[in-house]
Amino acid sequence: MSNRPGRDALLEILCAEDVRYIFGNPGTTEGAIMHALEGCPDLEYVLVAQEGVAMGMADGYARETGKPAFVNLHIETGLSNGLSLLVNAFAGGTPLVLTSVNSDMSKVAEGRTDLVDLTRPFTKWGAEVTHADHLSAVMRRAFRVAKTPPTGPTYVSIAQNALDESTSASVIPSGELNTRISADAELVASAASLLVKANHPVLLVGDRVAQYGAVDAAVAFAEQIGAEVYGASYPAMMFPTTHDQWVGLLPPYVPFYRDALAKADVVVAVGARVFHDFFRAATDVLPEGAKLIQLDINQDELSRTEVADVGVWADLGLGLSDLRTAALEQYTPEQQAAVAGRIQQLSDSASDRRRASVATPQSGSSGGPMPVSSMMTGIADALPQHVIVVDDSVSSRMDLHAAVAFDENRCVHAERAGGAIGWGMGAALGVSLGAPGRPVIAVVGDGSAMMTVQALWTAATYRIPIVYVICNNASYRVLKVNLKRWFGEVLGDPDTRSRYLGMDFANPFDFASIARSFGVPAERVDDASEVAAAVRRALAVEGPALVDVVIDGGV
Numbered sequence: 265m266s267n268r269p270g271r272d273a274l275l276e277i278l279c280a281e282d283v284r285y286i287f288g289n290p291g292t293t294e295g296a297i298m299h300a301l302e303g304c305p306d307l308e309y310v311l312v313a314q315e316g317v318a319m320g321m322a323d324g325y326a327r328e329t330g331k332p333a334f335v336n337l338h339i340e341t342g343l344s345n346g347l348s349l350l351v352n353a354f355a356g357g358t359p360l361v362l363t364s365v366n367s368d369m370s371k372v373a374e375g376r377t378d379l380v381d382l383t384r385p386f387t388k389w390g391a392e393v394t395h396a397d398h399l400s401a402v403m404r405r406a407f408r409v410a411k412t413p414p415t416g417p418t419y420v421s422i423a424q425n426a427l428d429e430s431t432s433a434s435v436i437p438s439g440e441l442n443t444r445i446s447a448d449a450e451l452v453a454s455a456a457s458l459l460v461k462a463n464h465p466v467l468l469v470g471d472r473v474a475q476y477g478a479v480d481a482a483v484a485f486a487e488q489i490g491a492e493v494y495g496a497s498y499p500a501m502m503f504p505t506t507h508d509q510w511v512g513l514l515p516p517y518v519p520f521y522r523d524a525l526a527k528a529d530v531v532v533a534v535g536a537r538v539f540h541d542f543f544r545a546a547t548d549v550l551p552e553g554a555k556l557i558q559l560d561i562n563q564d565e566l567s568r569t570e571v572a573d574v575g576v577w578a579d580l581g582l583g584l585s586d587l588r589t590a591a592l593e594q595y596t597p598e599q600q601a602a603v604a605g606r607i608q609q610l611s612d613s614a615s616d617r618r619r620a621s622v623a624t625p626q627s628g629s630s631g632g633p634m635p636v637s638s639m640m641t642g643i644a645d646a647l648p649q650h651v652i653v654v655d656d657s658v659s660s661r662m663d664l665h666a667a668v669a670f671d672e673n674r675c676v677h678a679e680r681a682g683g684a685i686g687w688g689m690g691a692a693l694g695v696s697l698g699a700p701g702r703p704v705i706a707v708v709g710d711g712s713a714m715m716t717v718q719a720l721w722t723a724a725t726y727r728i729p730i731v732y733v734i735c736n737n738a739s740y741r742v743l744k745v746n747l748k749r750w751f752g753e754v755l756g757d758p759d760t761r762s763r764y765l766g767m768d769f770a771n772p773f774d775f776a777s778i779a780r781s782f783g784v785p786a787e788r789v790d791d792a793s794e795v796a797a798a799v800r801r802a803l804a805v806e807g808p809a810l811v812d813v814v815i816d817g818g819v
């Protein structure tokens with residue numbers, strides 16, 4: 265390989281890794297990269313005005329494309345701004361490679377920050393490149409580790425001198441990785457022997473079912489065993505919510521789990537956190553005598569808090585299909601008839617469940633504040649075919665789920681884990697870049713939107729066609745909801761009175777004005793009957809648009 269500066273080698277590496285976008289905000293140390301990019305038409309730099317936007321964008325892009333995203337944030341200062349959403353990417357297992365250009369190695373005595381150390385708690389792996397010759401191998405490892413299950417973010421700090429020095433090191437991409445690990449046959453057989461005896465099996469699906477492409481296998485498995493299906497979360501379309509066996513998404517509070525699982529005798533948790541609660545470690549959730557079968561590609565999730573009777577570490581699609589086959593072999597004709605009976609019952613009750621969840625639009629300007637359910641019904645009415653919903657609706661999520669069905673036609677990416685707010689504004693940008701031509705509607709809480717509202721500038725500048733719909737409840741409503749639950753569940757006094765200090769916005773944000781100031785057309789809606797029309801008008805705009813929906817923030 266001929267000699268070239270490290271900065272050119274870095275761009276070669278990114279092209280070899282099939283990177284299309286660099287999400288970032290540069291500093292002086294990044295000057296060399298920005299200069300080299302002028303000669304590299306295959307890579308597009310997408311500038312953000314706040315680093316959290318780049319992190320959200322990378323997260324959305326990686327989720328939509330399934331490929332590792334690439335981010336560059338400036339040294340300790342810019343990098344620190346991105347840490348909050350790195351927490352989410354790490355907790356949610358998003359494959360991305362985060363980089364910064366650190367000071368020159370000649371500054372060791374003067375003082376340099378250990379940037380790898382700064383990111384360590386929230387990355388799978390990190391290293392610093394101190395010489396141009398090491399760039400290729402270190403970046404290859406970073407991409408490889410990011411996309412190896414359990415996937416997640418990696419970090420590379422590049423000393424400034426490594427971009428200026430020459431290197432003749434060859435670029436070898438990280439390549440495809442086959443991680444279709446089969447389940448252990450003995451474990452599968454013992455899981456199947458529990459399954460066939462179950463009178464009330466429950467399937468609990470988690471985000472990795474979608475992430476690892478196991479949705480069809482989950483549906484086939486549920487149909488085979490006649491299980492009720494719940495979502496431990498719903499960060500992507502991981503089970504069609506239009507399916508008769510889908511019962512619903514469980515909010516992350518133990519009482520909801522206990523209620524949903526009260527009759528279960530076998531719970532099969534697939535690619536899911538078992539279990540998660542806002543307040544305490546969620547142990548002892550299962551009813552007395554119920555068996556827990558866990559299947560996950562992420563070994564760390566097996567028996568994490570609730571000990572599994574059978575824990576299977578395998579590719580989710582392969583594991584589900586092996587379990588299904590093993591159960592099929594063991595069923596007696598009576599057990600098969602019982603499966604058919606359960607499916608019939610679930611299908612008979614499905615339309616009632618759906619009807620119960622659909623709200624009639626009420627409100628607005630004349631009749632008090634608009635209920636969130638009415639806002640979501642309006643959005644549902646306006647959703648086009650093949651839309652992707654980016655759900656960062658926080659405390660409005662259950663209403664969104666009640667109103668909108670998700671399947672192959674209407675997909676979703678939702679804030680997944682980690683808990684940092686500010687995810688959705690940037691994530692929508694990344695999702696849209698990863699799915700050109702598809703309509704994207706981002707439903708975002710006002711508090712979350714305000715954390716990374718600079719995303720509107722990037723949307724306008726790059727003309728990224730997203731419809732942002734803001735749940736403007738003038739509050740950090742979920743904090744009020746959680747305080748109320750804490751009064752009841754932890755203090756044992758649900759009637760405790762509170763002024764909800766620091767949770768209401770005495771001066772609500774005017775998102776329509778903010779959006780217009782960034783060059784994004786926007787309107788404000790406070791009447792439920794106007795929501796659908798406003799969303800349709802926004803969808804008709806070429807480029808981004810925003811609808812600021814004023815809703816009730818009470819609890």
Ligand SMILES: Cc1ncc(C[n+]2csc(CCOP(=O)(O)OP(=O)(O)O)c2C)c(N)n1
Nearest residue numbers: 658659683684685709710711712740741742
């Ligand atoms: C970066 C960050 N800061 C603060 C918090 C604490 N927090 C969690 S949820 C939340 C409020 C979210 O408000 P909003 O987006 O308006 O949704 P709502 O609760 O009103 O539905 C806050 C402040 C957090 N999780 N992350």
Ligand SMILES: [Mg+2]
Nearest residue numbers: 710711739741
């Ligand atoms: Mg709010």
